[in-house]
Amino acid sequence: QQPVQSPQAVILREGEDAVINCSSSKALYSVHWYRQKHGEAPVFLMILLKGGEQKGHEKISASFNEKKQQSSLYLTASQLSYSGTYFCGTASFGSARQLTFGSGTQLTVLP
Amino acid sequence: NAGVTQTPKFQVLKTGQSMTLQCAQDMNHEYMSWYRQDPGMGLRLIHYSVGAGITDQGEVPNGYNVSRSTTEDFPLRLLSAAPSQTSVYFCASSSLTGTYGYTFGSGTRLTVV
Numbered sequence: 001q002q003p004v005q006s007p008q009a010v011i012l013r014e015g016e017d018a019v020i021n022c023s024s025s026k027a028l029y030s031v032h033w034y035r036q037k038h039g040e041a042p043v044f045l046m047i048l049l050k051g052g053e054q055k056g057h058e059k060i061s062a063s064f065n066e067k068k069q070q071s072s073l074y075l076t077a078s079q080l081s082y083s084g085t086y087f088c089g090t091a092s093f094g095s096a097r098q099l100t101f102g103s104g105t106q107l108t109v110l111p
Numbered sequence: 112n113a114g115v116t117q118t119p120k121f122q123v124l125k126t127g128q129s130m131t132l133q134c135a136q137d138m139n140h141e142y143m144s145w146y147r148q149d150p151g152m153g154l155r156l157i158h159y160s161v162g163a164g165i166t167d168q169g170e171v172p173n174g175y176n177v178s179r180s181t182t183e184d185f186p187l188r189l190l191s192a193a194p195s196q197t198s199v200y201f202c203a204s205s206s207l208t209g210t211y212g213y214t215f216g217s218g219t220r221l222t223v224v
């Protein structure tokens with residue numbers, strides 16, 4: 001079953017913060033986050049594993065609440081280059097390599 | 112450059128025609144998969160493979176066949192194209208542990224008329 005992402009779309013000004021949520025009805029082994037720019041392939045951002053700690057690099061980080069089967073992606077002090085569609089991909093136990101993707105969150109950063 | 116190579120980038124087919132979408136990776140990844148992307152629906156898994164000679168169905172396998180004769184190649188065959196198969200197709204690969212995420216190819220935009 002497809003994870004649910006929220007919000008579906010968000011518009012920010014440069015320098016503002018955003019949070020994108022991903023929720024699953026299944027017990028999760030891992031959560032992946034990807035960013036896709038228009039007309040391009042999705043690009044891997046980070047992975048969060050069950051029992052792992054919050055991951056991040058620079059101003060993009062994420063958390064994984066195993067009990068609630070939820071993950072959140074945090075974008076702080078957003079830049080124009082952050083614009084794109086963000087997808088979470090979830091893997092459940094027994095199929096740890098197969099990712100089921102959410103429908104995406106379209107993020108637009110304005111100058 | 113290391114990565115996943117998909118061909119062709121664009122294709123127009125007539126209903127009932129068959130074709131093969133090619134996918135090759137040079138990262139020695141064991142796991143390869145095919146997704147289709149439709150507006151508002153994210154990426155849906157068609158077929159996947161955990162190694163040469165091993166394939167399995169994903170969420171939306173009907174109308175598609177795959178084979179994996181080598182570690183590098185994972186072609187996707189459309190048996191008899193239908194307008195409902197109009198979509199953007201992505202091939203992706205990863206190590207079996209998956210801890211470094213998927214690497215996606217640049218995609219094939221397919222239109223069936």
